[in-house]
Amino acid sequence: MPLHELLALPKGIVMANGHMWKQQRRFGLMTLRNLGLGKSVLASQIQEEARCMADLFTAKKGEPFDPSLILDHAVTNVISAVVYGHRFSIDDVTFKELINCNHCIVENIGSTWARMYDAFPWLMKHIPGPHQAAFRHMNYLNQYTKKEIEIHKQTRLSEEPQDVIDYYLAQIEKSKNEVDSTFxxxxxxxxxxxxxxxxxETTSTSLLWALLYMVAYPDIQHKVHKELDIVFDGSKLYYEDRKHLPYTNAVIHEILRYGNIAAVGIPRTCIKDFKVRNYSLQKDTMVLDNLDSVLYDPQYWKTPNQFNPQNFLDSDGNFLMNExxxxxxxxxxxxxxxxxxxTELFIFFGTLMRSFSFHLPEGVTEVNTKYVYKMTLQPHPYKICAVPR
Structure with a gap:
């Protein structure tokens, strides 16, 4: 896929293969754990961003607004703290440009222009169009990351790594004499x-779907409010609390199933000749895994084509995972x-639902739950009212 290869070189985690991918992915998993994934350290960061997000919603005073920027800000600040070691103000010009770059790249990868580029790369590289903007935005992201790396080289304390960049620079030094190192x-x-x-991108898009579904299905929103009111009395939400909130947990899972923002996943490649059912696939064949076919399979779901939290609940109202x-x-x-x-989805969604009732702006009677295809499946732009509870 020529456009992918130019935007994201066959390095890192997503686009890499073989030994390089194994080393980089192993490092990524280890570093996320070291930085507090699954522990109170990272949970506190998410809780703080959830509080800031709720404050920004409150500032709208129940008036109609587009929640996308606020959701982007909260989610981006979590991953920014993980990789860069700091957060951004919502008014930060650099932050806004980073968000804009991400959106532009996602939109371009899912566009007709991208398909044309994949088919005729030798021609499309010389033709002006939206696909050219994707390269400019990727360059901005790379230049910003280079600056962060240089800053980290000068300020980091090797014995106290604070973020992914710190850990990676330490790994480069540690493995510099290893012949097969890809660091x-x-x-x-x-x-x-x-x-x-x-x-x-993915988590903020899921939260956008979450709020849209709450105004589309007010009865479900009411049930989430009721469960949260019974279980909590003002204390902070933790990911472990999902065990005591079966209905809320089921709603979040249904948002991910029904929203299905990555319908065909990430492209894969056969590492050897392979036969599946009656189909023979040669080595190096690109494969797209159709997640949509599984998430909407009537064999596994009670109501596959309807938004229904009961898909994740048993007859007694207990949460039930589905294979x-x-x-x-x-x-x-x-x-x-x-x-x-x-973790982010549970804490962010739970915090918003505990704090607000969501409804459509005055005069708006219909909710558009159809998707816009970019690289991910996204809702059409919308406005909602967040009324403090």
Missing amino acids: NEENLMSVITDLFGAGS AFMPFSAGSRVCLGEQLAR
Whole structure:
């Protein structure tokens, strides 16, 4: 896929293969754990961003607004703290440009222009169009990351790494004499770009769907409010609290299933000749895993084509996981940030639902739940009212 290869070189985690991919992914998993994934350290960061997000919603005073920028800000600040070691103000010009770059790249990769580029790269590289903007935006992201790396080289304390860049620079030094090491600054750039891009776009899009579904299905919103009111009395939300909130947990899972923002996952490649059912696939054949076919399979879901939290509840109202639930894909290349995304979605969604009732602006009577296809499936732009509870 020529456009992908130019935007994201076959390095880092997402686009790499073989030995390089194994080293980079192993590093990514280890570093996320070291930085507090699954522990109170990172949970506190998410809780703080959730509080700031709620304050920004409150400032709207119940008036109609587009929640996308606020959601982007909260989610991006979590992954920014992980990779860069700091957060941004919502008014920060650099922050806004980073968000804009991410959106532009996602939109271009899913466009007709991208398909044309993949078919005729020798021609499209010389033709002006939206696809050219994607290269400019990727260059901005890379230049910003280079600046951050240089700053980290000068200020980091090797015995106290604070973020992904610190850990990676230490890994470069540690493995510099290893013949088969793939740890270098080029891969560092790609790892940061992979984590920052994937760690912001997908989770914020899922939250956009979440709020849209709450105004589309007010009865479901009411049930979430009721459960949260019974279980909590003002204390902070933790990911472990999902065990005591079966209905809220089911709603979040249904948002991920029904929203299905990564319908065909990330392109894969056969590493050897392979036969599946009656089809023979040659080595190096590109394969797209159709997650949509699983997440909407009537064999596994009570109401596959309807938004229904009962898909994740048993007859007694207890949460029930379904083996066909795989919005993060599956296998050895399952989404690296699945645990982080799950934690963010629970704390952000739970915080918003405890704090606000969401409804349509006055005069608006219909909710458009159809998707816009970019690289991910996104809702049409919308405005809602967030009324403090």
